[in-house]
Amino acid sequence: MTRSELPALSIAELRPLLCRREVSPREILEALEERINAVDGKIGAYLSRDFDAAAVEAEKADINLPLGGIPVAIKDIINVAGQPCTCASKILRGYRAPYNATAIERLRAAGAIPFGKTNLDEFAMGSSTENSSAQLTRNPWDLSRVPGGSSGGSAAAVAVDAAFGALGTDTGGSIRQPAALSGIVGVKPSYGRVSRYGLTAFASSLDQVGSLTKTVRDSALIMNAIAGPDPCDTTCLNAPVPDYAAELGRGLKDMRLGLPKEYMIEGIDSAVRQAVDAAVKHLSSLGAEIVDVSLPHTDYAISVYYILATAEASANLARFDGVRYGYRAENPTDLLDFYGRTREEGFGAEVKRRIILGTYVLSSGYYDAYYLRAQKVRELIRRDFEQAFAKVDALVSPTSPTPAFKIGEKTSDPLQMYLADIFTNAGNLAGICGISLPCGFARSESGRPLPIGLQFLGKALDEARIFEIAYAYEQSTEWHKARPSLNDQSIVGK
Amino acid sequence: MAGEPDLDVAYVAKLARLNLSAEETRLFQKQLGEVLKYAEKLKEIDVTGVEAAAHGVPIFNVFREDEPRDCFTAQQALSNAPRQANNLFIVPKVVE
Numbered sequence: 369m370t371r372s373e374l375p376a377l378s379i380a381e382l383r384p385l386l387c388r389r390e391v392s393p394r395e396i397l398e399a400l401e402e403r404i405n406a407v408d409g410k411i412g413a414y415l416s417r418d419f420d421a422a423a424v425e426a427e428k429a430d431i432n433l434p435l436g437g438i439p440v441a442i443k444d445i446i447n448v449a450g451q452p453c454t455c456a457s458k459i460l461r462g463y464r465a466p467y468n469a470t471a472i473e474r475l476r477a478a479g480a481i482p483f484g485k486t487n488l489d490e491f492a493m494g495s496s497t498e499n500s501s502a503q504l505t506r507n508p509w510d511l512s513r514v515p516g517g518s519s520g521g522s523a524a525a526v527a528v529d530a531a532f533g534a535l536g537t538d539t540g541g542s543i544r545q546p547a548a549l550s551g552i553v554g555v556k557p558s559y560g561r562v563s564r565y566g567l568t569a570f571a572s573s574l575d576q577v578g579s580l581t582k583t584v585r586d587s588a589l590i591m592n593a594i595a596g597p598d599p600c601d602t603t604c605l606n607a608p609v610p611d612y613a614a615e616l617g618r619g620l621k622d623m624r625l626g627l628p629k630e631y632m633i634e635g636i637d638s639a640v641r642q643a644v645d646a647a648v649k650h651l652s653s654l655g656a657e658i659v660d661v662s663l664p665h666t667d668y669a670i671s672v673y674y675i676l677a678t679a680e681a682s683a684n685l686a687r688f689d690g691v692r693y694g695y696r697a698e699n700p701t702d703l704l705d706f707y708g709r710t711r712e713e714g715f716g717a718e719v720k721r722r723i724i725l726g727t728y729v730l731s732s733g734y735y736d737a738y739y740l741r742a743q744k745v746r747e748l749i750r751r752d753f754e755q756a757f758a759k760v761d762a763l764v765s766p767t768s769p770t771p772a773f774k775i776g777e778k779t780s781d782p783l784q785m786y787l788a789d790i791f792t793n794a795g796n797l798a799g800i801c802g803i804s805l806p807c808g809f810a811r812s813e814s815g816r817p818l819p820i821g822l823q824f825l826g827k828a829l830d831e832a833r834i835f836e837i838a839y840a841y842e843q844s845t846e847w848h849k850a851r852p853s854l855n856d857q858s859i860v861g862k
Numbered sequence: 863m864a865g866e867p868d869l870d871v872a873y874v875a876k877l878a879r880l881n882l883s884a885e886e887t888r889l890f891q892k893q894l895g896e897v898l899k900y901a902e903k904l905k906e907i908d909v910t911g912v913e914a915a916a917h918g919v920p921i922f923n924v925f926r927e928d929e930p931r932d933c934f935t936a937q938q939a940l941s942n943a944p945r946q947a948n949n950l951f952i953v954p955k956v957v958e
Contacts, residue, residue: 462942463942464941464942466934466938466939466941466942467934467938558919559917559918559919560919560921573916573917573918574918599926602921602924603917603921603924605919605921665907667903668903668904668907670900671900671901671903671904672904674897674901675901675904682878686879689879690944691943691944691951691953692939692942692943692951693942693943693944694942694944695944696944696945700954702954703954703956704879705881706954707879708879708880708881709881711878711879711880711881712880712881712882712883715880717886720880720882720886720890721890721893721894723878723880724871724874724875724878724880724882724890724894725894725897725898727874727877727878728869728874728894731874731877738901738904740914741904741905741909742904743914743915743916744909744912744913744914744915745904745907745909745912746914746915746918747912747913747914747915748907748909748912750915750918781893782893782894782896782897783893783896783897783900786897796918797918798918799917799918799919800918828918828919
């Protein structure tokens with residue numbers, strides 16, 4: 369194994385090499401740094417990295433730990449002490465995290481090295497990473513297309529072998545959708561499975577930290593490290609954490625998978641539909657029983673999501689007032705001018721749009737009509753899933769209605785962008801878990817392969833089961849082995 | 863339930879302590895009007911007797927021991943302050 373071959377390996381492939389002393393944490397880190405230096409100019413996945421600090425950690429890494437010596441990339445909305453945490457916003461430019469998120473403490477306790485921060489839509493608000501105030505991130509499969517979002521930097525880095533694994537966050541699909549569009553595995557744990565302490569809050573009843581990796585097993589390894597109760601987050605559930613990786617490989621015998629009829633709608637790209645149909649047939653051939661189910665309130669999920677998520681965001685982002693941290697407007701005429709201009713100059717367009725919408729739906733006279741009604745419909749959506757999971761072990765669907773779209777294609781039409789989350793955000797509303805993994809390719813008009821994602825949804829705290837199903841699918845197909853080629857691509861246009 | 867959305871972006875921006883340019887105000891008025899129109903379909907549903915769900919996985923009354931723990935020093939808390947002096951945040955004048 370030469371050094372230049374190391375970045376293409378999965379975490380589960382690196383670990384035995386480390387344990388047999390065939391490679392050192394330092395060599396892995398150096399190989400990764402070389403890979404990032406070679407490709408990130410084209411991709412733009414990273415906002416910052418600290419290889420000097422990481423090298424010190426690599427020297428003393430305990431390789432006997434489950435993730436010992438493995439560098440992990442972190443979405444730049446999760447606090448890593450001493451590193452920047454900009455949320456890809458101008459309002460947090462220059463901010464350095466004074467403490468570690470619990471997920472980071474847990475990764476470190478498992479031996480991993482959080483070495484760099486990845487790009488995202490500002491405050492995780494978006495589905496394409498185009499809302500970053502810092503830079504564009506390009507999809508490694510087609511540089512003229514988005515990597516998905518909001519965890520687009522994490523997804524693109526893993527897809528192009530510029531990260532072995534990454535943490536992301538998923539409020540309405542922000543891990544699963546970029547994983548699908550970038551051809552990798554993404555896991556949104558159940559609400560409360562992973563601590564949100566140290567994650568800069570966007571929508572507190574929906575946000576969840578999860579993993580982006582090359583394989584299902586790698587995600588199970590990361591989940592083993594980060595899941596579990598935390599006294600610093602009272603919404604984090606006090607439930608035992610099974611060994612997700614050890615339980616893989618039992619197969620799909622006696623597994624019942626539900627196919628929600630509302631998810632096979634008009635407007636799904638034909639290549640996505642074909643790939644998902646083929647995947648369902650394949651799951652059936654592996655022994656799973658496929659059952660038609662109904663989630664009758666599916667059509668309302670996007671509306672409910674954008675009312676509740678923006679309402680929560682408008683409250684959470686009130687903390688950016690120019691006093692304790694972040695950007696501050698100069699020479700205010702009075703206090704209102706100070707707040708108003710600090711936030712005008714610090715926030716980008718999508719964040720402003722959502723603060724306005726969220727403030728409106730919470731304002732006097734509209735609260736009952738929008739916010740309260742949306743919470744009630746949320747309850748109906750939650751019951752839909754409860755009833756479906758009484759009949760089946762998990763649900764199967766496309767992750768996204770289309771493959772990666774062109775940079776700039778949806779930026780002028782927020783509603784179209786919001787509809788990119790149509791199959792993912794109900795899962796956040798219901799607090800259940802989900803995983804996306806590669807299940808095929810569409811073709812761009814110039815003939816480039818564009819990855820397609822398959823989603824499994826499981827009931828709350830049933831991560832072990834969706835790992836099991838995803839692993840059985842992955843190990844009996846070849847999709848996860850495909851890698852994008854950058855050599856025949858250059859950046860054209862904007 | 864409200865009638866047609868009557869969002870007044872300029873007014874809501876004041877509530878949100880967020881200045882907007884005339885161009886942004888006009889654009890958001892149009893874009894968020896479309897989003898709210900899309901959300902009108904929530905009116906179709908009968909929600910009589912349905913409890914409002916604040917969380918997907920509701921849990922209540924979480925307790926922990928009331929024990930002293932390490933916390934930020936003043937210096938750590940101030941480490942990202944845009945303005946500070948004498949171990950304090952400097953805020954704009956709020957009383958004449």
